[in-house]
Amino acid sequence: MEPNQHLHIHVEQDSGAHSHTSADALPWADAARETIRRAGHSKGAARDALIEIMSQRDCAMSVPDMEQALGERPVGRASVYRALELLHGLHLITRVDIGDGVARYERAQLDDDDHHHHMVCDRCGVLIAFDDPELEAAIHKLSDRLGFEATEHEVTLRGACPDCRN
Amino acid sequence: MEPNQHLHIHVEQDSGAHSHTSADALPWADAARETIRRAGHSKGAARDALIEIMSQRDCAMSVPDMEQALGERPVGRASVYRALELLHGLHLITRVDIGDGVARYERAQLDDDDHHHHMVCDRCGVLIAFDDPELEAAIHKLSDRLGFEATEHEVTLRGACPDCRN
DNA sequence: AACGAGAATGAGACTCAATCTCATTTGTGT
DNA sequence: ACACAAATGAGATTGAGTCTCATTCTCGTT
DSSP, rough: OOSSSSSEEOOOEEEEEEOOHHHHHHHHHHHHHHHHTTTTOOOOHHHHHHHHHHHHOHHHHHHHHHHHHTTTTTOOHHHHHHHHHHHHHTEEEEEOOOSSOOOOEEEEOOOSSSSSSSEEEEEOEEEEEOOOOOHHHHHHHHHHHHHHHEEEEEEEEEOOOHHHHO | OOOOOOEEEEEEESOOOOOOOOOGHHHHHHHHHHHHHHTTOOOOOEEEEEEEHHHHHHOOOEEEHHHHTTSSOOHHHHHHHHHHHHHTTTTEOOOOOOOOSOOEEEEOOOSSSSSOOOETTTTTTOOOEEHHHHHHHHHHHHHHHHHHHHEEEEHHHHHHOHHHOO
């Protein structure tokens, strides 16, 4: 029932396949470090290690996940949270909240071509990512009408995944 | 910066005004108690007090909010969480997660005419409820296409509210 | 109305993510 | 190399949420 599995689905409207591999990992790490430098920050080992870890994973990670992934490297809790705060403030990562009281974070997409949301299966706990142009369009139109300048949005579906429906 | 203010907005497409008053409060409390009874549960003072509190508020409440609202009445923490679990399981309340690590709950709408989502202002912390038929339609089409049986969904917009844009 | 099985309750211990403090280490410009 | 500022980490602290278990209450039965 823990979200330890991850899938990615792309809802096709018309075009071809859409890959969700970690091909963008390295460019993201570089872009992140560059953005941080330009924002006037010194470099630091803890933050660098965290960027390294996050660049290697496609799926949303919790802080405990990160601490485990860091393993060898001794990175203090406080530094992890500080780094996440900075990365989030610079829109380099996105916060994902699936409702279990644990914040998760994942790389923000450089091209907003790859923007996506999540479904959580109530039964097996699987976390499935998906993206849907039609949904994005509805959200953009909506925030315009509301006069709300939305810098971020998050959509979470909860229910039974295809496997658990059987 | 705390979500202590609440507004409700309805995005009109065609029809007339839509009220978001607590007119439905009493029917909801009755329906809730009836549903619980039919589900085979005995009645209990703590749960009843909680239903009373929740029926009087339109906006999403956190557990600390509820404990404060209960004030006089001595309701144990455990009973509050148990009652919420039961109410949620019976779809009588909806869980709202605005990303501050505190779960909030609000009455589920009896008619799904009044289903809504939330915007959180990053600056002043105001929590604004809205509903949009177009967004709902996009989500329903989406979950059909995904083969995901979504019993619940949640949309959260983050950014600057109309007031804070100035 | 008294009885008893099972449900509901509450005090408080406990877990764990997240925050805060502050002394120490590291990075950077001079 | 020097000095100041930024980054780091160990550990204390907070606070939401969970768990346990003894007690109280409900409700059908007698």
